[in-house]
């Protein structure tokens with residue numbers, strides 16, 4: 001029997017809080033499609049308890065169900081002792097990775113993600129292949145050990161812009177100095193997959209009278225964290241803390257729900273006696289998701305009417321991790337002429353969950369089908385969400401399940417309502433990396 005995994009021991013208290021009530025079954029998107037006890041929080045916790053007590057080996061079979069979890073936290077919301085199953089799952093994944101991590105994953109997490117030039121070059125080559133040699137691109141993706149063999153239609157849906165956000169911002173006219181500054185944390189997906197979202201975000205901030213200081217950040221660290229590579233996540237967090245702590249602008253905003261959420265959670269990556277903990281707390285206290293930030297400031301001009309039927313999907317990282325539910329809806333409410341329809345089960349995970357559609361394609365699509373049917377029922381022409389992973393997943397769902405809906409980031413939606421003179425009002429300040 002393999003030794004009891006040390007990292008699971010660290011969450012033992014959490015595991016034993018489970019009273020087996022089963023309330024988590026009602027809201028777990030994965031349990032709802034598999035019907036298997038091993039898919040739900042109660043099952044994960046029981047498995048980890050049995051592993052700790054030496055009754056079950058910690059092997060590939062345990063790994064299978066642990067890596068199925070979306071980390072959406074829907075179970076925590078239903079759980080009487082509010083067990084954070086996602087944390088137990090990450091600890092278990094970390095224990096597994098400590099025993100077995102593929103070289104290619106280790107290389108990407110430890111060598112490529114901390115190096116923006118290498119990441120940019122890699123994404124550029126993949127983007128070129130995707131645009132010109134889709135079959136080769138799909139084959140390459142399938143070489144990655146964590147990519148599901150059933151992953152076939154999604155590569156065609158992956159955005160591959162020719163220019164990235166940082167390059168586009170560098171080409172804009174330099175901004176005039178303004179009294180108010182804000183630091184803009186550029187997420188990898190916004191930079192390299194959805195630069196038009198970042199441009200809309202910068203337009204909005206400038207229209208609101210802010211000078212946008214583009215942060216010299218690297219990946220926030222959430223991808224390695226979600227796979228259980230805590231050392232890589234911590235390394236990236238350290239780099240970002242060092243890059244952000246001395247910047248003048250007090251507020252640090254991000255238009256990627258996953259990045260803003262993870263930046264706020266940085267202190268949890270460091271132990272109480274680690275000097276980095278206090279620095280992480282100081283940086284985290286300055287971070288705002290852009291929807292949260294915009295909801296608390298005045299947009300300067302009258303927003304123009306946008307006559308469209310619109311609904312809103314809550315990304316798990318905003319709604320469940322940081323209770324940002326009201327603010328995006330309030331911002332949509334400021335657009336005149338919008339026919340807003342609340343989405344049934346708006347906070348039900350779409351199945352995107354970072355790279356989940358790649359690693360668990362079939363499950364991801366089954367979770368997505370429920371989301372798309374709910375969107376269809378609203379009759380919405382546009383579905384808005386402030387998370388790039390959700391945008392990619394919902395666009396894939398619209399095509400796969402034949403739902404005639406446009407998927408936009410919240411800032412793209414707001415940008416459509418800006419009067420023309422506001423939309424071109426400002427420039428940009430800095431784009432170091």
Ligand code: SF4
Nearest residue numbers: 028069070072073075
């Ligand atoms: S975090 Fe989400 S997917 Fe994971 S067990 Fe809880 S409800 Fe299920």
Ligand code: SF4
Nearest residue numbers: 018019021022024079
């Ligand atoms: S709801 Fe919480 S306490 Fe109840 S079975 Fe699920 S994890 Fe355990």
